[in-house]
Amino acid sequence: MAVLTTALKTIVVLTCSLLLAAVVGTIGSVFLEVLLPRFFSALLPYAIWLVVGIYCGLLSFGGAGAWASGHASPWAWRGQNNEAEGDWITLPGAKRIGTTVAVVAIIELVPLGILFHLTSHDGHSLTFFVSALIGTILGRWSLMPSDGAPLSGNPIR
Numbered sequence: 001m002a003v004l005t006t007a008l009k010t011i012v013v014l015t016c017s018l019l020l021a022a023v024v025g026t027i028g029s030v031f032l033e034v035l036l037p038r039f040f041s042a043l044l045p046y047a048i049w050l051v052v053g054i055y056c057g058l059l060s061f062g063g064a065g066a067w068a069s070g071h072a073s074p075w076a077w078r079g080q081n082n083e084a085e086g087d088w089i090t091l092p093g094a095k096r097i098g099t100t101v102a103v104v105a106i107i108e109l110v111p112l113g114i115l116f117h118l119t120s121h122d123g124h125s126l127t128f129f130v131s132a133l134i135g136t137i138l139g140r141w142s143l144m145p146s147d148g149a150p151l152s153g154n155p156i157r
Contacts (some may be wrong), residue, residue: 003100006068010060010104013067017060018112018132025052025128049128056128057105057135062088062143064101069094089144102140109133 028048069088088094113129 006064006097006100007104009068010064010101011108013064014060014105014108017056017063021052021056021128021132025049028052029124045124046127049124050131053128053131054135054138057132057137058139059135060132061098061101061105061136061139064105065089065094065097068097068101095144098140098144102136105136106133109136 025048029045032044032048066088069091089098109129109132113126113133116125116129
């Protein structure tokens, strides 16, 4: 039951993050193309969508993991576990939650990326979804502590 709850929370957070990132990327692309045509190049939209996608993947991974762990709500400063020190990745069971969040995000991002690429026939949507996928995988396999690492209050140490 906990896995299903984590999966549903991940779908909600990732979908909201994708929508917000799409708005930010579109505004950034239009701003640079219309208001700054002198500095516009053909590769600039790809760079915008790459950066927005990586941030979307990382932030949705962190938000979904925090919400699923009960450490915090996805967009709030504090959650139910206010007295806990550190981030949600230092809590017991964080690897299970992080893996579940990453797998569900992959299951959601791959079909959406294929669907949007087939309907739009441009590389911007493919760049966005692949970079969001990379951001999610980067979040899971680089931010989570290793098995031998002690669980401290600060994961950076």
